[in-house]
Amino acid sequence: MRPSTAFLSLVLLASSACTHGTNRQETPVSPSPTDPAERGRELARRFIIADGHIDVPYRLREKLGPDGAPTEDVAQRTAEGDFDYPRAVEGGLDVAFMSIYIPAEYQEKGGAKSLADSLIDLVEKLARGSPEKFAMARSVEEARRNSQEGKVSFALGIENGAAIEDKLENVAHFQRRGVRYITLTHSKDNQLSDASFNRGKRTWNGLSPFGKQVVAEMNRVGIMVDVSHLSDDAIRQAVESSQVPVIASHSSCRHFTPGFERNISDELIRAVAGKGGVVMINFGSGFLSQAANAYEGQIRKAMMDFATERGLKQDSPELKAFAESYLREHPLPLARVEDVADHIDHVVKLVGIDHVGLGSDFDGVGPTLPIGLKDVSQYPNLFRVLLERGYGEADIEKIASGNVFRVWQQVEAHAASR
Template sequence: MRGRFWIGLALAAAPLPAAAQSVEARLDRFLATRPVIDGHNDLPWEIREKYGASPEAARLEGDTATASAPLQTDLPRLKRGGYAAQFWSVWIPQTTIGPAAVETTLEQIDIVRRMVAAHPDRLALATTASEIEAARRVGKVASLIGAEGGGQIDGNLAMLRQYRALGVIYLTLTHTKNIAWADSGTDVPAVRGFTDFGRQVIAEMNRIGMIVDLSHTSPDTMRAAIAASKAPVIFSHSNAYAVNPHPRNVPDDVLASLKANGGIVMVNVYPVFVSAKARAWQAEKAAQEARLTGSPAGLMLGQPAAAVEAKMAEWVAAHPQPPVTAADVADQVEHIARVAGRDHVGLGGDYDGISGAGPEGMKGVDGWRLLFAELMRRGWSDTDLAKLAGGNILRVMRGVEAAAAGR
């Protein structure tokens, strides 16, 4: 036993290979000086569901990964990840409609503002590129707000303006279902782009300095929005369709159009959006669940949910999800960079909105470290990595601000 102990200790103490040491040292230097800005994080809803809408109860100053109600985000991991800013999503369920959608959105905004107030030494509210930079100078993570679904304005431009006044800096035009004036990428096309009211929404967002977010929208809506917008657009948490043909991802012709628009795609780490193999696995899993619960040939049609859950657990054990790694995320980044250019790609992890876990080693908000290390090994310069990390979204924000100011 003692001999094995000392062998294990010696192995644990063995230095990293020179190449790994070099990448790790470069990574630490890079994150110390270059801001990381993530475009999408669903922590506010997780706080609502798991912690009774109490930011204080979530205890973000500690390790939330090991909490009884675990999270993918906390202040120590934001620091380790080198964050200068995080866009917090004030998502609401699409089943919440009408005035209730507005009320619930306001409650979500309140959670973000209370979360920042609970940690004044670590977080600061921000709505502009300059405010992000000012927060970083005093060692705080700038907290920005994005609303995830056009239904949250309840067809009323006054609600859009009021959200902006409360600090909401972007609106994702749709979520997983169509709304009256725009199509979702995961629903049956209805308006094939925009209605006249949709064009009014884009024009008003440009006027008041609100970023148009096209994640979740259909390709026709993407194209129509880019054509209509006088300011750069974003995809706050999307990937490339050519790498993984999931309807949540962005086709190459749309990626190419970002060069003229000035917008960016902020890469998502949800394995099903990253990897074609993971997407195929999820489809097989869904088909198996349908066989157990609802198909005419269902093996357990009408059986208790617990029995179905047990059978699904057996299936997953026998058919594990294919591994997804930082290399797969890097493939997404590099494809977007090839088609749109390195000025048009960023980071939008979708942490705390991911169903299940992220890629290997990228389970929480500090996971971007692995992506940067992978891209360093692939020959990316610090200059281009800085654009990816945060420089590109800062440029987009300044472009939106300039358009609103008439410059």
């Protein structure tokens, strides 16, 4: 989820205090083989980790140089952001679903498909530029092979089905380009679906007629249906309409954040799991804890009031300075890595170990990331907590990648059988 509010976009600009990796677990001098921290690092090295949502493409697009090339090289260690190759290797990340993010404004002004194609081009160029480090993954088999060769895979997921525009044939176009899931909408209702953030009058009361056609076409060509960002009715209808399992690529549990529709309810977790799908837990603090979620509403209101009183635009320096001051005086109550484990626990207790995965939203939620999971180097911290809570290695492997790989393969097999 790219920032879609004044709060997150300005906090990303204003927060210079967030450093990456400052909460990493230090390796003991003589670690015991049974030490959970060391075991967590060992499992991260041994198991394939697939993260369902990382916002690197738009992060790079926002900082292009005069030649149109990104000013950051994620093949090297970067000073900013949550993802780069050295940190991915350190954390054991194998498969990054790169978010092809389409802001809602493109639904109105046009150009959504063109933007999606340009972001796919950017990801492919990253892989071509460092072939010893990165490779595209269009299938689970390719992802496994890349991992065996020591490469980090880039899989593709479009965040906002507005990229399809009003042409059903664009679904097959994006499948040919390597897209393996599509989030049907984002922060506003679009031509396919109602959005969770659009709390006013619903446009479709779920999916649009065209949205249901798109779901059927995604099933036909082999693209996973992603229900993150959808309204409750839209999620329910997407699950019912799809002939194969669906995913929520970066959604946490509403049980911990009552009233926050962007997270998924217990009823809908059961519905997704009942179809064989996977809920992939978002790492943003506002998704994880009620305190952080309430804080985001408070700072959003404070900034909107400040801007309204002074007639300021969202990108004004004065509003940015206000955000910096507010953050200093009222620090964000960050969640912790243990809170991510709580959400995993909740899904497992509701529907079993086969229906939960990881969808961090790295580079999409900025300084709201929890203590202990600040960037892609820190997945071992989560594995440590899961080990301490009694999860076995087979369970952790399912969470790390096994569950989403199963859905990915089921979707591919269904398309191949038609």
